[in-house]
Amino acid sequence: MTLNLANWKIAVLMGGPGSERLVSLKSGEGVVGALESLGALVTPVVVDDAGFALPPDTQLAFNVIHGTFGEDGQVQRECERRGVPYTGEGVAGSELAIDKIATKKRLIERGVPTAKFEIIHGGARPTLALPFVIKAPKEGSSVGVYIVKTAAELEPSLAEAWKFGSELLVEQFIAGRELTVGVVGDLALPVIEIVAKTDFYNFANKYTWLDPTAAGADHFCPAHLSPEITARVQAVGISAHRALGLEVYSRVDILLADTGEPLVLEVNTIPGMTPSSLLPEAAQAAGISYAELCRRIIELSTTRKQSP
Numbered sequence: 001m002t003l004n005l006a007n008w009k010i011a012v013l014m015g016g017p018g019s020e021r022l023v024s025l026k027s028g029e030g031v032v033g034a035l036e037s038l039g040a041l042v043t044p045v046v047v048d049d050a051g052f053a054l055p056p057d058t059q060l061a062f063n064v065i066h067g068t069f070g071e072d073g074q075v076q077r078e079c080e081r082r083g084v085p086y087t088g089e090g091v092a093g094s095e096l097a098i099d100k101i102a103t104k105k106r107l108i109e110r111g112v113p114t115a116k117f118e119i120i121h122g123g124a125r126p127t128l129a130l131p132f133v134i135k136a137p138k139e140g141s142s143v144g145v146y147i148v149k150t151a152a153e154l155e156p157s158l159a160e161a162w163k164f165g166s167e168l169l170v171e172q173f174i175a176g177r178e179l180t181v182g183v184v185g186d187l188a189l190p191v192i193e194i195v196a197k198t199d200f201y202n203f204a205n206k207y208t209w210l211d212p213t214a215a216g217a218d219h220f221c222p223a224h225l226s227p228e229i230t231a232r233v234q235a236v237g238i239s240a241h242r243a244l245g246l247e248v249y250s251r252v253d254i255l256l257a258d259t260g261e262p263l264v265l266e267v268n269t270i271p272g273m274t275p276s277s278l279l280p281e282a283a284q285a286a287g288i289s290y291a292e293l294c295r296r297i298i299e300l301s302t303t304r305k306q307s308p
Contacts, residue, residue, distance in 0.1 A: 003299045006039035009059045013075060013086075015046040018068025019143045027064040027273035030280075034291040035062065050078050060298065061086040064273055067139060071270040072098040087301040089269045093246050097269045100137040100169050103244065107264055110243035113236065114264045115255070116172040123162065125154075131173035136164030147173060171265075176257040179223055181237030182271070182282040184249045184293070185300050188234035189282035193223035219278065221285045229260065236262045248300045251279050 012035065014028025015021050028044060035042045043055050047065055054061065061075075061084050069075055073095035079086040089097070096102050107114045118128055126132060134157055136144025144164045146157035161168050178196075182189035196217040225233065237252040244250075244267055251271035255263045271279040273290075283293040 003295060003302075004039075005035065005295060005298065008035075008040045009043075009055065009057050010035055010040045010062055011043045011045045011054050011058045011060070011084075012062045012064065013045050013047050013052070013070065014064050015048065016065035016067065016069045016075075017048055018066070018070075019139060020066035020068075023272060023274060024064055024066045024070065026275075027066065027277070030273050030275070030290065031062055031064050031294055034294045037291050038295060047075070050074070054082070054084060058084055060084070060302075062294070062298070063088050063270060066270050066272065067098075067143075071268070072138065085302065087297050088248050089246050089250075090304060093244060094269055097244050097246065097250070097267045098138055100135055100266055101167070103267060104169065106243055107240060110239070112239045112243050112264055113261060115174055118170050120168050120170055122166050125158070126170040128170055128172055130154075133171045133173050134158065134161045135169040135171060136161060137167060137169050139164060149173070174255055174257050174263065176255045176263075177223075179233055179254045179256050179262070180278050180282075181234055181252045181254060182249070182279045183237055183241040183246075183252060184283070184288075184296055185247075186238070187286075188238050189279075189288075190222035190285040191225060191230055191233050192278050192282055193220040193225075194218075194278070195220070219281060221281050225256075229256070233262045236264060240264045240267050247304045249279075249297055 012028050012032050014024045016024055032042050032044050045052055045054060061079050063070055063075060063086050065075055071094060073091040076086060076091045076094050096106060101119055104114060104117055118126060120126055131149040134146040134148060144161060146161055148154050148157050178194045180192050194217050233254055236254060240252045241250050246269065251268045253265040255265055257263055273280060280290050280293060
């Protein structure tokens, strides 16, 4: 039975202190409009830290804070402390999925295919052979990601990456096609292929509404893949979602190697909901409107097991 949200008092949490704040604010605008179209009584709440204020009669917090504070278990823990139900994954799933290193380890434990990697600390140099990708382990939207193909690129890339912390993920660079799979409950949405027009699918190319000078990227949804490869990629997306113990929704980024093997790059538990975001695009291709996607997220969140 479809959940009727008429007169539900919902606070949409957006913003946050991290590098994806502006993206989150844009996602929040979309969610506010969608929930209002479903008859909910919506209060936008711009969050800076744990001191955010909620209307006293809030029935649900719809969380669209990407990255720091919103996607890492902190806002989830704060909502639980206040006794306010919230959307998305619980504390444990959020803490695990935001951490690219912990995610890698779990994927390997559960037999989910992923690229070879190493972890470096405190100014160490990678031992993987070039080319490789250096990643800050707890950033999103490709913030803190550096593709290193030549020795000359190594030092400047490391210098920038170390600004994000004392631990870095170094991942083998594999040529292939960049894909993403949205997962809503037990449903894998149509696969999207992303083709950046220049460089790679970095922050600027993802959000051209923030930087009109960026070249952007083309999205192909559904991706031009054989039915067999499509099914395999979707199955890997579901496997990654389940390996991390996720129950509500996520977007799984996958590289389809030239060998034909899908390799999981990372799993996003608060994926973008902006006009250019991939999850709403995939949902639309599956016949699920933006507003209906928001409703489904709420339905799944209200049946999610509470964090321990």
